[in-house]
Amino acid sequence: MKSIVCVEPGFLESKQVDKPFPKQGEVLVKIKAIGICGTDIHAFGGNQPYFQYPRVLGHELSGVIETLGEGSNLKAGASVYIIPYLSCGQCAACRNEKPNCCSNIEVIGVHRDGGMAEYIVVPESAVVPTDGLDFKDMALIECLAIGAHAVRRAAITSNDTVLILGAGPIGIGALQFAQVAGARVIVSDVKEDKLAFCREEYDVSGTVNALGDMKAELEQLTDGEFPSVIIDCSGNPKAMESAFYNLGHGGRIVFVSVVKASISFDDPEFHKRETTLLGSRNATKQDFEHVVACIRDGRVKGRSFVTHTGKFSNLIEDFTQWVKPESGVIKAVVEMD
Ligand SMILES: [Zn+2]
Numbered sequence: 338m339k340s341i342v343c344v345e346p347g348f349l350e351s352k353q354v355d356k357p358f359p360k361q362g363e364v365l366v367k368i369k370a371i372g373i374c375g376t377d378i379h380a381f382g383g384n385q386p387y388f389q390y391p392r393v394l395g396h397e398l399s400g401v402i403e404t405l406g407e408g409s410n411l412k413a414g415a416s417v418y419i420i421p422y423l424s425c426g427q428c429a430a431c432r433n434e435k436p437n438c439c440s441n442i443e444v445i446g447v448h449r450d451g452g453m454a455e456y457i458v459v460p461e462s463a464v465v466p467t468d469g470l471d472f473k474d475m476a477l478i479e480c481l482a483i484g485a486h487a488v489r490r491a492a493i494t495s496n497d498t499v500l501i502l503g504a505g506p507i508g509i510g511a512l513q514f515a516q517v518a519g520a521r522v523i524v525s526d527v528k529e530d531k532l533a534f535c536r537e538e539y540d541v542s543g544t545v546n547a548l549g550d551m552k553a554e555l556e557q558l559t560d561g562e563f564p565s566v567i568i569d570c571s572g573n574p575k576a577m578e579s580a581f582y583n584l585g586h587g588g589r590i591v592f593v594s595v596v597k598a599s600i601s602f603d604d605p606e607f608h609k610r611e612t613t614l615l616g617s618r619n620a621t622k623q624d625f626e627h628v629v630a631c632i633r634d635g636r637v638k639g640r641s642f643v644t645h646t647g648k649f650s651n652l653i654e655d656f657t658q659w660v661k662p663e664s665g666v667i668k669a670v671v672e673m674d
Pocket residue numbers: 373374375376396397479480
């Protein structure tokens with residue numbers, strides 16, 4: 338089969354390799370669509386510190402089960418999405434039903450070879466059935482699941498006013514699931530076009546440009562109460578720190594994006610609000626299943642932020658263009674020929 342290997346940073350190569358075979362507890366999936374995300378772009382650029390080369394990239398994968406390992410209950414021919422986080426099942430986090438932050442976590446396309454290939458073998462516990470969904474929608478499930486997990490962490494209800502920091506793919510995922518939970522949602526970003534997109538596409542209750550007087554605008558949008566939940570998806574330490582000062586009393590902060598920085602806050606500001614601070618990492622099978630159900634019944638839009646599409650046969654050329662900032666990629670999807 339054909340496999341695209343990132344041989345070293347900045348260099349992809351097409352190789353013919355043996356088609357893998359599923360052992361007991363595994364499934365062989367024929368890849369149908371590959372979502373391209375920041376992780377792939379950073380890995381290709383050589384700025385993922387723990388990355389080893391050569392590596393087959395690609396972890397946002399959907400396809401069709403072709404062969405099953407012995408004794409499986411799944412069906413050949415079923416459409417599936419692959420959950421890219423493989424957990425050990427034994428560490429304290431796994432025993433506590435938090436495999437998303439397993440201390441031995443392996444991510445497909447990061448720690449082991451991913452899905453820029455015609456086929457992949459994965460554990461059968463790592464697939465979610467998605468019959469009836471379009472493959473283009475399916476390539477976005479990971480972004481949406483990360484947003485869904487953050488919303489679940491904060492236990493958002495219809496009583497909440499949620500501020501989303503950062504209107505990239507993850508922020509838009511969180512936005513939609515906060516709305517599914519019944520909350521009022523305000524979005525903040527530094528880019529006016531992204532805010533306009535959120536107003537047009539998602540009917541948000543307000544948008545705030547983070548370059549302006551955010552505190553005053555939030556005060557006005559919330560009748561002086563400020564957001565009861567702030568979810569950071571900005572990847573910006575300043576934005577993360579602003580959450581401690583723009584949160585309503587009794588509120589919760591969820592940090593989704595990871596930054597290489599120390600985050601600090603003023604303790605009296607933290608204490609007077611009785612702030613709850615939560616980290617959110619990856620997503621669980623429950624989140625992936627929630628995403629699939631919401632796309633299926635139309636509560637969330639799967640593909641609205643796909644800006645670029647391409648074919649597997651042209652992946653090397655397309656990918657080399659997409660990594661350039663001037664390409665304007667928000668989300669790219671590769672379909673199999
Ligand atoms: Zn991703």
